[in-house]
Amino acid sequence: MTLEALFAPFGLKAPPLEVRGITLDSRRVAPGFVFVAVPGVPLPHRKPLDGHDFIEDALRRGAIAVVGERPLALPVPYLRVADSRQALAELARRFYGNPDQKLTLLGVTGSKGKSTTASLLHHLLWEGGVGAALLSTVGLRLGRERRPPLGHFTTPEAPEVYAFLREAVDLGLEAAVLEVSSHALALKRVEGLSYRVGVFVSFYPDDHLDLHGTPEAYFQAKALLVERSELAVLNTALPHLDQLRGRPHLLFGPGGEVWAEGVREKEEGLAFTLHTPWGKGEAFLPMLGAYNVENALAALAAALALELPLEGLLEALGRFPGVPGRMEVVQQAPFRLVIDFAHTGKSLEEALRTLRRTTPGRLLLVVGAAGERDPRRREDIGKVAARLADKTFFTEEDHRTEPLEAILQALAEAARKEGGDFVLVPDRKEAILLAVLEAQPGDTVLLAGKGHENTLEKGQEALPWDERAVALWALEVRKEALGQGGKARQEEEA
Structure with missing residues (x-):
């Protein structure tokens, strides 16, 4: 894509130079890149970095254009925006050709259990014949190919998210399971994405308050995933559940439509009877920790919502290989x-x-x-x-x-x-x-x-x-x- 085409929706006339990449990290800039200067996130324990302070470094490394929020005069095309993070997501989506429109997206959020639930859901989809990708804390899956995680974040920045989705499309995959953190939602790393199913696994109000400030703000950040989903899969134990039930939803856990009965903890894993609107059956999950039953219910509910047959899902659950670093x-x-x-x-x-x-x-x-x-x-x-x-x-x-x-x-x-x-x-x-x-x-x-x-x-x-x-x-x-x-x-x- 050319710089002219990339910046056209923003109303900035730019030369038809070839764009080779987009980043907010000046250290990743190479000749042909667009550098987006993003103000840092203020946290109680440290002074935030500001991308505007690294524009000179980006130019030295070969940036052909810069995006930022300050009034600046630069030797390259400069796009001034009100919100650099919003612009970063929009530019990345455009640069990678709107790959999300060609995939069935499933998002998973929660204070705990995101990685396990996302990995379980990807496994169930793949075993059920759905070619799916997985973007999570514990690593990436593109079909059968495994890759290490992208950096230290649960959900990487927007350019990496859209690049991953582009690759999934190019490989002919049909779906993508994304582990979506509250940071990703609040900091617009997944801006522009809409989900066929959004799974909200759990909520602990005392988590991540250094970023969100209050439990209410933390909850609202996670609730953004539900707002952007056609169908929400919700834990019955979530607080403020009434706020989330205004759109089509499926509840899992005690009192929900998908629930477990007679959980037995064994040395080799967890056994329980699964109840769903699609029928019931005996389930076995080869993982330690009774709390993983909750993660299994969430993944099974999402897979059932995609009309995968219950019998096949129960068989696939018993073959789950586990999650690296999770028990x-x-x-x-x-x-x-x-x-x-x-x-x-x-x-x-x-x-x-x-x-x-x-x-x-x-x-x-x-x-x-x-x-x-x-x-x-x-x-x-x-x-x-x-x-x-x-x-x-x-x-x-x-x-x-x-x-x-x-x-x-x-x-x-x-x-x-x-x-x-x-x-x-x-x-x-x-x-x-x-x-x-x-x-x-x-x-x-x-x-x-x-x-x-x-x-x-x-x-x-x-x-x-x-x-x-x-x-x-x-x-x-x-x-x-x-x-x-x-x-x-x-x-x-x-």
Whole structure:
């Protein structure tokens, strides 16, 4: 597309230069790119960056045009707009040829359970013969192809969203499941998209208040997904449910149209009887945690709304391969080692209570708290860890530009008030190793907070990180240590 065609709807005459890309990050600018200067988001813990301060950098890197909100005179075409984020989404959609119009879109939002529900829904669609893409926190799926997630956000910025949808269309896929965060809705990363089905899984009013300010504003941000959906799939436990029922909807959970009866937690997963307007049947989900029944109901309701047959969906549910970093069992015996993304007090409590029910021995926990996030999370995590884990190894978790020592001390102070057993181990790799070395048969070791994420943010750097790989390394070290110890004892006895 040419710059002339891209800017035409905005009324700005521009030369017919070829546009090679659009970005709000000056570091990603290459010759032929349009740079959109976006004001930063004010947060309590840090001064926001402002894209207008990086225009010179973008020009040095080869930007052929700039979009911004300030009155500026530049050596390249400059489009001044009232809202840079809105313009970024509109330009990206136009640049990628309105790919959303050629796909059946399904959006999933919620305080917890988004990734699992979105992954489940994509699996059910694919197993039901619908060629679908998946954009989520835990990674991308384009048909059968797996890709790592796009950066550290649940939902990437608008150019990445529309580029992903364009690729899905070009591959001949029919649908796309999008995990949609409140940040994405409030910051217009998914502006312009309309959904065949919008799923609202859960809502915890004390989450993300550093961005939204109040629980009401947080709820309204998530409610935007419902407003933009032809059919809403809603949890009966949601607050303000009456506000969401003004459009066509399907309720799941107790008192809803899609609900579970007789949930049984087993070592290998969850069994329950599924009730729906399309009939009932016995369901099995190979995942730990009774709360995942709620995620399964949400995904099943959305798939049923698309007229996929119930019998096939129940069969597909039993074949679900799980979600990386979501109650992922790395080792079952002699002690269990589990990786989970739980990074708030509420989600950590659910994970620990779930594992406690099937742990005959001690529950050992490795966890930290992120920097540049609501400081109240640290107190919640520290208290929950002290109450529900037998021993906690407090460690790093994306402390970013905040001092790690201050975060660890906040966790320790909260845990100390509850009388918990804990140690402070700043290096996460070392903390994981120490927990694995301490574990005994029958224990469970939970590595919480990082889950699927492939970076560990220290200062201004995002260093490569693979929680599963570190866990496997720690198990090997333990095996070697035990082997050497056994050999030494044999020699001593001889």
